[in-house]
Amino acid sequence: MSKIKTTFHCQECGAEYAKWQGQCNKCGSWNSIVEEIKQTSTEQIWDQTKSELNSGHSQPKSIDEIQIKDEYRIETKDKEFNRVLGGGIVPGSITLLGGEPGIGKSTLFLQISLKINNRVLYVSGEESENQIKIRANRINYSNSECLIYSENKLESIFAQAEKIKPNILIIDSIQTLTTNTVDSLQGSITQLKTCTAELINFGKKTSIPIMLIGHINKDGNIAGPKVLEHMVDTVLQFEGDRNHLYRILRVKKNRFGSTNEIGIYEMVTEGLKEIINPSEILIGNSEQKLSGTAICASVEGSRPFLIEVQALVSTAVYGTPQRSTTGINSKRLNMLLAVLEKRAGFHLASKDIFLNITGGLKVEDTGNDLAIIAAILSSNNDLNIPEDYCFAAEVGLSGEIRPVSRVDQRIKEAEKLGFSKIFISKYCDTTVAKKIQIVYLTSVEDLIDKIS
Numbered sequence: 001m002s003k004i005k006t007t008f009h010c011q012e013c014g015a016e017y018a019k020w021q022g023q024c025n026k027c028g029s030w031n032s033i034v035e036e037i038k039q040t041s042t043e044q045i046w047d048q049t050k051s052e053l054n055s056g057h058s059q060p061k062s063i064d065e066i067q068i069k070d071e072y073r074i075e076t077k078d079k080e081f082n083r084v085l086g087g088g089i090v091p092g093s094i095t096l097l098g099g100e101p102g103i104g105k106s107t108l109f110l111q112i113s114l115k116i117n118n119r120v121l122y123v124s125g126e127e128s129e130n131q132i133k134i135r136a137n138r139i140n141y142s143n144s145e146c147l148i149y150s151e152n153k154l155e156s157i158f159a160q161a162e163k164i165k166p167n168i169l170i171i172d173s174i175q176t177l178t179t180n181t182v183d184s185l186q187g188s189i190t191q192l193k194t195c196t197a198e199l200i201n202f203g204k205k206t207s208i209p210i211m212l213i214g215h216i217n218k219d220g221n222i223a224g225p226k227v228l229e230h231m232v233d234t235v236l237q238f239e240g241d242r243n244h245l246y247r248i249l250r251v252k253k254n255r256f257g258s259t260n261e262i263g264i265y266e267m268v269t270e271g272l273k274e275i276i277n278p279s280e281i282l283i284g285n286s287e288q289k290l291s292g293t294a295i296c297a298s299v300e301g302s303r304p305f306l307i308e309v310q311a312l313v314s315t316a317v318y319g320t321p322q323r324s325t326t327g328i329n330s331k332r333l334n335m336l337l338a339v340l341e342k343r344a345g346f347h348l349a350s351k352d353i354f355l356n357i358t359g360g361l362k363v364e365d366t367g368n369d370l371a372i373i374a375a376i377l378s379s380n381n382d383l384n385i386p387e388d389y390c391f392a393a394e395v396g397l398s399g400e401i402r403p404v405s406r407v408d409q410r411i412k413e414a415e416k417l418g419f420s421k422i423f424i425s426k427y428c429d430t431t432v433a434k435k436i437q438i439v440y441l442t443s444v445e446d447l448i449d450k451i452s
């Protein structure tokens with residue numbers, strides 16, 4: 001007997017309701033609840049389950065009986081991408097790449113497909129073959145085994161993939177796929193969930209790794225239900241400012257590796273260029289050293305790199321002073337300003353403060369705190385920080401300078417780039433420095449004494 005089931009889903013958060021309502025109770029958005037039809041045949045499902053049981057398929061096993069298969073990974077020619085994934089693509093895995101429109105998601109995956117020495121099936125439901133070819137011409141790599149397929153029907157994609165047997169299957173994008181098994185609109189929650197679930201099954205059955213591109217909604221999350229992120233093995237986020245050249249590839253979830261790794265790319269006319277040595281490009285190399293800049297020995301993932309923090313402190317023209325940041329969390333800036341005000345006696349309440357990370361990068365490491373404070377002090381007091389000084393420490397709420405992770409790596413990177421002094425917390429234990437002088441600090445006041 002076939003039964004038709006209707007459900008109502010919020011298109012923003014994926015919450016499910018039995019009846020339509022104007023506002024979603026879960027995420028609070030209005031008019032986001034849409035009716036979707038689920039068609040399931042109970043008999044069919046039973047038959048399938050019974051035949052699976054009879055065929056000896058999917059039986060529980062004792063943990064002692066389970067043999068670990070050799071972990072094999074498909075290495076792409078893109079070192080940044082390999083590192084972010086934890087060494088390459090795991091066969092049968094599902095990777096989801098999210099990012100704003102125009103950030104370079106399609107470029108990244110097409111580039112990987114063209115550089116690799118394997119057979120790739122690149123399915124695009126968004127662009128025509130012509131458009132993809134134009135992009136491929138810009139990228140300047142070629143791979144005759146990279147097959148382009150402009151299609152959005154999941155069943156046709158599976159049929160082709162079974163025939164072609166690619167080493168990697170790329171789908172651009174998951175929101176454009178449709179499957180005949182459900183009757184709702186393209187891009188709807190049910191379509192998204194069903195297509196992803198079917199892709200996961202297909203991947204596991206054939207051991208073909210699948211890489212999906214996903215659109216993001218206005219909050220920066222992958223459009224569709226959060227459940228999508230739970231279903232896949234790896235979630236990558238491509239970030240950066242569209243107006244800047246640098247892009248960061250971050251890992252939000254990884255079943256096969258660390259989530260701390262990042263990959264850095266530069267968008268050039270020939271596609272995305274890997275940035276193997278980020279420090280060299282991220283430090284502004286202006287001849288004339290100006291006040292308001294400080295260099296930070298930062299770590300993102302397992303990789304140390306030096307970045308420049310710029311601050312501008314000026315008297316507020318309007319009643320409410322402005323606080324503006326690019327590349328750093330504004331809450332962190334407010335906290336650091338409160339510490340400066342309370343612990344070091346700085347009166348910044350009537351000042352406009354602008355903070356910027358050069359290159360348009362977004363950084364999250366709290367080890368940047370000391371450099372941020374140094375840049376603000378430098379701009380406020382109009383005091384130049386010598387260009388061969390750098391900073392690596394976290395600042396606590398009582399103004400104490402706290403140790404940061406991977407301090408040895410930070411020191412080595414600063415030394416390699418010719419810095420003469422690095423300011424770190426007194427509580428850091430390190431012996432790696434050879435040429436670089438280490439200045440140990442205990443509090444924010446200590447910093448003021450030592451740089452002025």
Ligand code: TYD
Pocket residue numbers: 099100101102103104105106107108135138139267268269270271272
């Ligand atoms: P795209 O990969 O289409 O972004 P997404 O798939 O995330 O929407 O990237 C589009 C942008 O990249 C577009 O603004 C042009 C730029 N671009 C380059 O600068 N150089 C290149 O070689 C390519 C292919 C694109």
Ligand code: MG
Pocket residue numbers: 105106107126172
């Ligand atoms: Mg695209």
